[in-house]
Amino acid sequence: MSVRTRVWDPGVNPLRDPRDRRLPRVAGPCSLVLFGVTGDLARKKLMPAVYDLANRGLLPPGFALVGFARRDWADQDFAEIVHDSVREHARTEFREDVWNELCQGIRFVAGDFADDAAFDQLGQVVRDLDRVRGTRGNHAFYLSIPPKFFAPVVQQLKRSGLSASDDGAWRRVVIEKPFGHDLASARELNSTLAEVFPHGSVFRIDHYLGKETVQNLLALRFANTMFEPIWNAHFVDHVQITMAEDIGIGGRAGYYDGIGAARDVIQNHLLQLLALAAMEEPLTFDARDVRVEKEKVLAALTLPEDLDLHTARGQYAAGWQGGELVKGFLEEDGIAAGSSTETFAAIRLGVDTRRWAGVPFYLRTGKRLGRRVTELAVVFKRAPHLPFSVTDTEELGQNALVLRVQPDEGVTLRFGSKVPGTQMEVRDVNMDFAYGDSFTESSPEAYERLILDVLLGDPPLFPRHEEVELAWTVLDPVLEHWAAGGRPEQYESGTWGPAGAEAMMARDGRAWRRP
């Protein structure tokens, strides 16, 4: 076989061949600077995900992890913290060699977000890393901190020169939800970030988008022939998207009070899921093409005219949940007795496109519900004519395609089948696909995928500020309406939400699925 004549093109790696599927994408030299290292998220998800990536050989040699917090720690103290969190929470096995290598790149900077000197020192640490570890000026700043600190930290990064990079190097900033608490504050946050980082360098993490099952929604719809033809108003009766938690607010009273379920979950996770389920086929799976389609859906969303009739909100009351007596929301520590923050929210949305005209999308989320489950259910219309007698099909419901996002990831297809016996009797049955059965026992955590994507600079799974603002545009009128009067209904912990949620479906002649 003849060898190709080679012209040295600095932009092309001659060892990378798209057909060579064995070679993983490995991030280039870089560091991750983590703010908020003492938080739960950092300890349980982020630091273990960094180790798992290292263990899978996806981090560059010389990778560095820098912690920043108001703690009197030396590098090795922080390394100890990372070590413990890795030992306890990492998905992959612990390997001494991998850890030793990772450990050599661990640094810690002690300081306050208002402390100029600390950020100057951080600048020094980062420059040292470029020299000692060869990170080449590539640094990602992960702000795992309450949103009120975004602005001061970003300003500090600018002041200390950390946000600026030389030619060929990059600086990126990663933020977690909430992205504001309404349209105005989201815009303010975006402009704060935009002052310092260009749009393409801001990565908003919505960890749901890193989940395999959510990405599988795209494969299910666009890689197969049998679903897309019926994925429209001709066949679909309605869509239900549920994210239910069995836990209460726990120790997050400070964050949760005043935010509530709609801002916490519907604005980001559920509207993103809706967008992926309802969007048209993108030209390619490039970030830009997918975003264009998602934005079209978000811009086409409509709210019902009478919000009282087609939305519902609630607060969990004390009750028995799964065999345990739990407190009501208003009795939780740190929650004012008169709080009107909702812990359950349900809304009906329409999508004003030809594909979805007249098909309602029902979104609901809540805490202290029956069980922890996230799913997207496409419920189909009944057959227009049934050549059976009424009694034959008494037990036949509507066909449904359910995408189980978590737990027990997979897809369920629900359809009618004849009950064995001499009589014609049709009853609903399930056809199941479970990830755990067909694929890997433990697929990568969403955070592994997302952190790697940040380091690779690959943005398809990160919502852009346009999407965030469109989502607030949809939600703001509901939040204003709720704020204007009334109080959330109480619902007993361990049930599927307030009576109002059932009533809202009953008005449309439908019912919530019991997920």
Next chain:
Amino acid sequence: MSVRLDDTTAGAVALAIDQERFRQGSSAVGRVLTLVIVAEESSQSDAVVAAATAAREHPSRILVAIPRPGRGPARLDAVVAVGGSEGLGELVELRMRGPLSHHVASVVLPLLVPDAPVVVWWPGTPPAVPSEDPVGRLAQRRITDAAASARPLKELAARQEGYAAGDTDLSWTRLTPWRSLIAASLDLPHDPITGVSIGVQRANPSGPLLASWLHRCLGVPVALRATRGPGVTSVALHTEHGDISVSRPDGRVARLSRPGMPDREAALPRRSPEGLIAEEMRRLDPDEIYGECLAGLTEVEPVPPARAAGGSGSRRRSTRKGSS
């Protein structure tokens, strides 16, 4: 829970698998593929352990075909194990005696999972042309391991001779972490590469494949140097201003150097059989790059003949098994 079937037929084995499944209440489990392991009695148990571990990642039906030629009547003995300690999959040991030992495919065929791809793995000596073997013909993907042979380089030459799309060899799979590190090092701006030298344990079949790959992609001379191992020990890409190199003398941690950058370390452990098999099962389409590297072997400067396969040296090494 396992079921023993002595002097049985493939039909009875298939029924036993279904009954075990049903008894465990999981008749609709999605097995994504059938893995057929054709092995001698002496080498099958390591392979089965590796495959069963890999099956946790890729739920499969594992058929272990153990031909036991010899005099006496044709006879099939089987042991069926479903779920339980074997992970989610199914494990069937099939021992074929007498004349039946020459007709393995006739037993395997009725036991393949419907519609799902078939992978066949010869942990020991494979047939001369895997794709023309009756069992090999049933498979989309045929896994061999030149390093397991007594004369690995000769074996590799045989793989080249009899190559067909869908063939793969574990001496290639062992290179993935190396190739990944080297490829990543060229993601960064660098001077033109003028030549490559590779240090590799004598008679290790991964060395020539790695050389062929680099030669093919970079279009520069590649020199192979025999070392004490283990496996591949170093790769140096020469540039005008120094080498971009990865060296791993101890089989555990690699040192990376390049001009103008501090040296760095990366864990680069030698790989376990289960990791190799899991990687093979991840992609079931033909590995064209492997095919091209195999075809390009002849263009690579050979390891000096005195140090290559043959003689006492290779026999000693064969007991260590190759691993990169």
